[in-house]
Amino acid sequence: VLGTAPTAFAQDPLHSWNEGSAKAAILDFVDKTTAEDSDDFVAVEDRIAVFDNDGTLWPENPLPFQLIFAIDELKRLAPKHPEWKQDKLLAAALSGDVATLKEDVMGSLKQLLIATHSGITTDQFNQRVEDWMATAKHPRFDRHYTDLVYQPMLEVLVYLRANGYRTFIVSGGGADFMRVWADQTYGIPSEQTIGSIGEVKFEIRDGVPVLIKQAAISFIDDKEGKPVAIHRQVGRRPVVAFGNSDGDKAMLEWTTMARSPSLGVIVHHTDAEREYAYDKSPQSSGKLIEALADAPKRGWVVVDMAKDWNQVFPDENAPSAG
Amino acid sequence: VLGTAPTAFAQDPLHSWNEGSAKAAILDFVDKTTAEDSDDFVAVEDRIAVFDNDGTLWPENPLPFQLIFAIDELKRLAPKHPEWKQDKLLAAALSGDVATLKEDVMGSLKQLLIATHSGITTDQFNQRVEDWMATAKHPRFDRHYTDLVYQPMLEVLVYLRANGYRTFIVSGGGADFMRVWADQTYGIPSEQTIGSIGEVKFEIRDGVPVLIKQAAISFIDDKEGKPVAIHRQVGRRPVVAFGNSDGDKAMLEWTTMARSPSLGVIVHHTDAEREYAYDKSPQSSGKLIEALADAPKRGWVVVDMAKDWNQVFPDENAPSAG
Ligand SMILES: [Ca+2]
Ligand SMILES: [Ca+2]
Incomplete structure (x- = not known):
């Protein structure tokens, strides 16, 4: 893999995606928003893409x-x-x-x-x-958790960045938890990793300044909290949003409604064999009912994991995306 | 100026700074943290520099x-x-x-x-x-407010970025207020502009998603709030901090205490003729007593505006830093 990846990338930046409407929609969107002579050209400062994490960039089963x-x-x-x-x-x-x-x-x-x-x-x-x-290793796949990120999504992140997009995580998970590994795993720096926030308190202990993590949670980055968090930390409306559950509906709306060009994508878990299959009755988090029902009228792309992805996880010993 | 600026930059990235210990400290710090063979080399991902705004990047008189x-x-x-x-x-x-x-x-x-x-x-x-x-124009200087940013500080921002540093504003001012003009004025993108935060509420009005600004203020980015805000939005401890008042003391401590290499700088307003002169009894905001007293023992550089800066504001009709 180490030897063939650069070639594969040059040939097809989304090589783990099967040909189909989902892959085509992503490629077309990037093409039209980055061609200077396109009516849909997006200035570099506005090329902001946001991604939910659990169930969008990596699994959320058997538990987040x-x-x-x-x-x-x-x-x-x-x-x-x-x-x-x-x-x-x-x-x-x-x-x-x-x-x-x-x-x-x-x-x-x-x-x-x-x-x-x-x-x-x-x-x-x-x-x-x-x-x-x-x-720690995942009970089913027996691999480290950071090795279980979705290979097709890693390719989307790299492809967007290669085209001038800044990629952000906007997750219900804790920002402090994700920032430890998100940079190396996804190539997303800590200031672009947005999540739920616990209070911290500044103290100087024996001449050393520290931040003490408190019990209080000051912000939960889910549902209508996602556009709010994007406003607080990014300060611009994104043009690309990827999610997988009703917790991402408001973020998808904020990104795409009454806005052109824009791209909203839902990762639909349809692959019990290679990963998990769920939507309205998930085993843990990730309930997907309303956002899936709204997808046609909003123009959101629905990724059928079983059909659209020819590979789910990176090959063992594959290099990281960072 | 348009014609001479590039040459001046090539010769001296801090050409509005007079030769002296403040200028030397900034140049030395950048040199030693970016030379790969230096003991004080700082990896690119850790090159984070934070700047207070009012009184550090632009004036705060007669009122913020x-x-x-x-x-x-x-x-x-x-x-x-x-x-x-x-x-x-x-x-x-x-x-x-x-x-x-x-x-x-x-x-x-x-x-x-x-x-x-x-x-x-x-x-x-x-x-x-x-x-x-x-x-709007400033009552004393009769120039637009965004034309009254400090030329020497614009040079510091450009110089740090040219050396792989990411520059952040960390201000008591409102993030929403600053983000409208900070990118063009300072070359600092909205996600790197951190400030006090008002609540916003997500709504869909007649098919258009909006965020409504609420009366409640959810976070005041001052004093001990500054290291907290840096943790929330940057997620890494900076190695460079510039401030001008006791409101920046905690940020300077967080950046520099028990940490090497690091650079803490206080802009001391000593120039009533070209700008304003104040510290312990400011006309508006910007009280500076404790941080100035602590500067020697903390190794913080104190900029004497009257002596260290040969120019305060950009020339009229100068190009912006963005
Ligand atoms: Ca999710
Ligand atoms: Ca200040």
Whole structure:
């Protein structure tokens, strides 16, 4: 792969995409927005593309990966915290009672975040994420989580950037969690990685300035929060948005409605064999009903993972996109 | 100037800076952090430089310029809002009673922001800022406000970027206000312009998605809020910070303490003749006592505006930095 990738890229920047309407829509959009003589030319400063993360750039099963990280951390730290067994959701996480956690995914995530993501410095947290990413493996695929990003989406990121687009993550996941590995994994720098935000407090401890992660969550980057987060952190309306669930509907609307040219894309999980198949009744997060129903009238491209992607994950030992 | 600028830049990237310790410190820092064989080499991804705005990149007298904008807007909109005359601070702003406003600069700014910066879409707000910037002129210098940025600081921004640094604004001013003109004026894109944040609400009005600016202010980017904002939006600790007041002390500490190499710079307003002279008793914002006292022990460079800068504002008709 190392030897053939540059050639494959020169021949076809989206080589993991099968020929079809989805691939054609992406290629056509980039062509028409970057050709200076095109009516749809987009100035370089406006070439902003936003991507949901869980279910769009990498899987969200059997649970969102940040939740798996939190559960692993909870178990690692539990011997020092006997009080956690008194908390229903934390006890469920510790005993592997996934059914209870799935009853309230956002609530579980919040409890777990407070237990495992607060009371430490941002540097300590970064180290914990780094350690986990280097060791933990996905239960089904037996690969490190950062090796399970979608190869076709890595190609889209690289292709957009090669055409002057700035690529941003806009995810319900924690910004602090994603920034540890997003640069190396996706080639997206920390200031372009946007997510949910926990409070931090500035302190000087023994002459060393630190930011202490607090229990309070100050912003949840989901649903109508996504256009708000884009406004706060990007300050411009994107022209390209990729998502996979109803949590991305507002972001897709903000990017594409009453706006031309623009490109909205939904990654539809249709591939139980190579990945997972779900929409209206997902096993974990990723419910997709309204955005899928609106896709035809909004002109959103729906990617059929089973048909449109000839490869889902990068080859083992493939170089990273960063 | 148009003809001579490129040559001047090639000869001396900081040509508006007089020879002296401040200029030497900036040049030395960039040299040592970008030479690959240097012990102080900084990887490109970590080359992050943050700049306060009011009093660091442009003046803050007779009032911070965003406050002047808000007062002008208040007057323009007042005929439709007779209720504003019942509010002490708004009445003071309308009657030109600057003394009352200065008694409570942050409070006045907040009241004025609510009256003039909310209840409209972000697009409408951007248009108002653009219209004002194109017409309003500074009462003393009789030039447009965006023409009153500091020429020596424009040179620092260009010089840092030419050496692989990403430049960010981290200001107490409103992000929405600055982003309208920061790109063209400073060459700093909207996602690198960080400031105080007002709430916005996503809505679809007659098929058009909009963000409505709300009265609530969700984040004030000042003092300990500056390292917090840098963490939220940049996600990495900077190695260069420029500020001019105690509001920048925490940002300077976060950037430089227990960290080498790093560069902290304070712009000290010592030039009443060409600009303004103030520190512990400023006419408007910009109180500088603690950060100046700490400068020697922290190794922060103090710029003496009168001695270190041979030019303060760009020549008339000079090209912009963007
Ligand atoms: Ca998702
Ligand atoms: Ca200032």
